[in-house]
Amino acid sequence: MVLKSFASPEWRLDKPIHTERPVKVICIGAGASGLQLAYKLQKHVSGFSLTVYEKNPEVSGTWYENKYPGCACDVLSHNYTWSFEPKTDWSGLYPASQEIYTYFNDFADKYGLRQYIKTQHQVVGARWTGSGWNVSIKDLTTGETVNDTCDVLVNAGGVLNNWKWPDVSGLDKYKGTLLHTANWDEAVDLKGKTVGLIGNGSSGIQILPAIQPLAEKITVFMRRPTWVSPLPGFEGRQYTDEEKRRFAEEPGHLLAYRRNAERGNSSILPVFIKGTDANNNIRDYMLKAMEEKLAGNKELEEKLIPTFALGCRRLTPGTGYLEALGEPNVQVVFSGVTEVTEQGCKCEDGTEHQVPDVLICATGFDASYRPRFPIVAGNKNLQDVWAQDPESYLGLAAADFPNYLMMLGPNSPVGTGALLIPIEAQVDYIVKMIDHWQTHNIRSFTPDAAAVRDFVAHKDQFMTKTVWADPCKSWYKSGSSKDKITALWPGSNLHYLETIRQVRFEDWKFEYEGNRFTYLGNGKSQTETNPDADFAYYVREEDDDLPLARNKMTRIINKTGSVIVAEGTGEGVLLAGI
Known part of the structure; x- marks a missing residue:
């Protein structure tokens, strides 16, 4: 609650310009995004109060929840870190979920972030009061x-x-053990069991090779083809002790390794543009590699290899998946499950397949962006507003919902590279908005509805030239082949970083408490509040200012001229972000 002495902007009249007022922030979720927000508020902001409400018993979000066999990230381990927080001892090329959980858990401990977090507290509603938010927490x-x-x-x-569970009837009738990959029971033993596996998205592709050696028989149910990105020589690759020693002990070695791989991450947009050499060449490579992995099984080739463009659905490295499909104890059923029975699954052709012991649903998540609880401002509930087409401002905010900011909102860059770097950029933006609120007598800020409409129109036009617009069913489109692309940014990761580096205040509507210029205060500067500051800091022998123009400043930020040859490692160029 804002202190009463700060309820009126008049207190600013005897304070220097830009005096910060206390700000109270509530954050929903202590996954990667929530932890980064806590870290940057603690580092950059004065006079803040923060409470992070997390529904799980632990931090780390999805990496705490997902514990199924084979669960891993499909981005290179050394590029699935914060830009400033490397980890020298990743076990291998792709990080397992437990390692990622440990990374974020250690991050929370290292920087003392748990002081802001309340676990096992789930936000169930929020209502705008006109000057702040009332939040209900269970x-x-x-x-x-x-x-x-x-x-x-x-x-x-x-x-x-x-x-989400599969949209089929009869789940409650099943007599065996029913599991979802995102709610895995580690006590379940699959050895010698007859198992059903529904789904061939990322989770299904990861879990099959992990459980195939254990089960007596696995029946895999898949409705549609998918591109799997197998890369010979990199499957299951583990770092040697010598590699890890060099990462830890040789100055600059790990930094060079990370940057080299990240250049691959930052160069993959052409892969997702229709008709480009990059897309065509990688498609040809993937087609040949999948055919080789399927070892001449023409039925699998015909039904598993897509006709839609490569990249329309999110790719996954798929280590061992294609080989597992051909193992003697694996049966592949190319038919959608329409009903779950007591002993198995009934498919679209009416055939019932017996999987009496364990049924695993690798059926993904609700990626509709529709909030899971009411978020109400005035007479609008964001659940209703976003019931069909979720429309955000740059993935960060929603029109008509004041002082409400989000991480990884609709059309954030979740498909063109490692995700943690855009998360950092979003938190930087949020910190700038909070600082602006603190140093001015602003009651509320919300993106202008016209700005949101224009952004969405630009996004929709851009997407027509991408492979994402192909007729494939994908969570990029909220799960429908006909829906608008709601998950992806219209450009590269670097494009997003440059887009949100500076706040376009002209796109925002501000309401003020009293006279908007009250923040000017008593006529004194912040410099004059610091007796050890140089009151003549602007008197110099030469003009050493940083560039004022955006593009010249960008050349300094991106270290133009520092890279002679920007070649990927092979690992980064081929794998990162796809």
Whole structure:
């Protein structure tokens, strides 16, 4: 709650310009995004109060929740870190979920972020009061609902966090053990069991090779083809002790390795543009590699290899997946499941397949972006507004919902490179908005509805030239082949970083408490509040200013001229971000 002495902007009249007022922030979720927000508020902002409400017993979000066999990230391990927080001892090329959980858990401990976090507290509603947010939170340990208030509400609840069962009848009839990959029971033993596996998205592709050696028989149900990106020589590759020693001990070695791979991450946009050499060449490579991995099984080739463009659905490295499909104990059923019975699954052709012991649903998440709880401002509920087409401002905010910011909102860059770097950029943007609120007598800020419409129109036009617009069913389109592309940014990761580096205040509507110029205060500068500051700091022997123009400043930020040959490692160029 804002202190009463700060309720009126008049207190600023006897303070220097840009005096910060206290700000209270509530963040929903302590996954990667919530932890990064806590870190940067602690580092950059004065006079803030932060509470991060997390529904799980631990931090790390999806990497705490997803514990199924084979669960891993499909981005190179050394590029799935914060830009400033490398990890020298990743075990291998692709990080397993437990290692990633440890990385974020250690990050929270290292920087003392747990002081802001309340675990097992789930936000169930939020309402704008006209000057702040009333937030309802359910204490999952007691079942009690409590209320809290804040000036700024940040939703860092994640994109792939709200897992879903398959849309079929009879799940409650199944007599065996029913599992979802995102709610895995580690006590379940699959040895010698007859198992059903529904789905061939990323989770299904990862889990099959991990459980195939254990089960007596696995029946894999898949409705549609998918591109799998197998890369000979890199499957299951583990770092040697010598490699890890060099990462840890040789100055600059790990930094060079990470940057080299990241150049591959930052160069993959042409892969997703229709008709480019990059897309055609990698498609040809993937086609040949998949055919080789399927070892002449013409039925699998015909039904598993897509006709839609490579990249229309998110690719996954798929280590061992194609080989597992051809193992004697694996049966592949190319038919959608329409009903779950007591002993198995009935498919579209009416055939019932017996999988009496364990049924695993690798059926993904609700990626519709529709909030899981009411977020109400005035007479509008964001659940209703986004029921069909979620439309955001640059993935960060929603029109008509004041002082509400989000991480990884609709059309954030989730498909063109490692995700953590854009998360950092989004947090930087949010910190700038909070700082602006603190140093001015602003009551509320919200993106202008016209700016949101224009952004969405530009996004839709851009997407027509991408492979994502091909007729494939993908969570990029909220799961439908006909829906608009709601998950992806219209450009590269670097494009996004440059887009949101500076706040376009002209795209925002601000409401003020009293005279907007009250922030000018008592006529004194912040410099004059620091007796050890140089009151003549602007008197110099030469003009050493940084560039004022955007593009010249960008050349300094991106270290133009520092790279002679920007070649990928092979690992980075071929794998990163796809």
